[in-house]
Amino acid sequence: MRCMLIMKATSASEAGVMPGPEIFAAMDEFNGTMIKAGVMLGGEGLHPSSAGARVKFGSGKPVVVDGPFAETKELLAGYWILQVKSLEEAIEWASRCPGHDASEEFEIEVRRIYDLADFPQEVIDAVPNERAALLAQQQAAGNNTP
């Protein structure tokens, strides 16, 4: 399974304060460990929400709201995508993130990523795809070539 480790924002990350060389090196080592263990598929850090926007749905036309946003602890600051065998394995990796001595509280949320196998087959089949379209075309043309 794949899991996403979601690094939540702090007032520092929202202020766009870059991590110092020590934290940067520690993070680099943490990433390196996960790469060496063969589990890290990807991951990036995010600019503060002041450099972003929200697109809101549910009241007719989508509404764009520019950042920054208030609820710092609920905002995202970065993520990793891991290929693991269990949620516990992802939690164990998250626990190894440097920051035990961080000056400010922060948290990492661990979530499972949906797999195609998680969706019921009828949902998948209901999605029109190129292959189905191609088959339909061929049938319409009276051509049975697969």
Added chain:
Amino acid sequence: MTPDVHRTIEALWRIESASIIATVTRMVGDVGIAEDLVQEAFMAAIERWSQSGLPAKPGAWLMTAAKNRAIDQLRRNKLLDEKHQELAAQLQTEQAVATTEAAAAFAGQMDGTIEDDLLRLIFMACHPVLSTEAQTALTLRLVGGLSTQEIAHAFLAPEATIAQRIVRAKRTLAAANVPFELPPTSQLSPRLSAVLRVIYLIFNEGYAASTGEDWMRPSLCEEALRLGRILAELVPQESEVHGLVALMELQASRLRARVGPTGEPILLMEQDRTRWDYLLVQRGLARLERAARLGAAFGQYAIQAAIAACHARAQQPEETDWQQIAALYDALAQLLPSPVVELNRAVAVAMAFGPAAGLELVEELMEEQSLANYHLLPSVRGDLLAKLGRLPEARAEFERAARLTQNQREQQMLLVRAAECGNSFEDH
């Protein structure tokens, strides 16, 4: 709510066990004993952590606990040896020598890092004294951290068979006195090839079974990918390792597109490419570039990865760079001469330069004994003949292919194609 200690221990086994087993093997000299000691350390951890909760660094705790057990073991052996010596001073057993050497290695000359030990463990698990089956089981067990039950499940074998296989493999290693060391430079290339072969075998076991409903078999692909990625970081200068990882990533990117709603296999050119896993595609392409940057000539895995990359880069089947693929098959055929590779080359040549050019290559394979019962040969020849308008011959080839294939769906498809070539009355 805190996570269940047992499940956390399972996760830690997966993350840490290979490194700890490798370290302890270097200390005690025997991989079987090492595995037992590490298992004991994990059992002790379950007991302790169930009561007092997890330590701050559970991985380090486990490593220390296992090392302590190894030291106790060495001390016990040493005491035993001394008694032996008292009883029979003239008997200098091999065991004693091994123990002393291991103790000496432990007592200061800790020359290797954990990474080196892990690499030694991988080479040991894939040692040429072992059969391929034993190498595969031992690699999954010691390096992958899979349980005997999981391995048995994955290979559709009884658990007792796999348990037996692993026990025998460890005995074989001990009996052959296989040292816990990196292969000498002169041996490095063939030994590394053996490791790559085992990893790719594990991958293919999962890939071939990915049409099945059993979750464990496709997850072998993930296991092989993880092993490959670990190995690639241990020997980052070896381009073939990156080639293999790239190949596996590119092939795995198609896993969810290669099976239809009723479990039927969907061929590459007919897959819905929007269902490919583009994270894996990107990783595979990047990994192949990494292999290329190392500058060495591509080996068989990197070439196959480069072929897979040609497909991966084409968003539509008709955008496929067949000329490039034909050239790559040409290189592969020189490196790994095989009629099956030649047949693939013929298909690529036909796609790149027209059916006549492909047919010419196929004709050369008609006398090939090893392909006599290979249904893809008449299937490919039939396809090329049909494209050239030689319908009666094409029809005969499709019918021959249909008789040879074991796969019912494929047989139906081939008979449909035969029928499309017109019936015998029109032919004559």
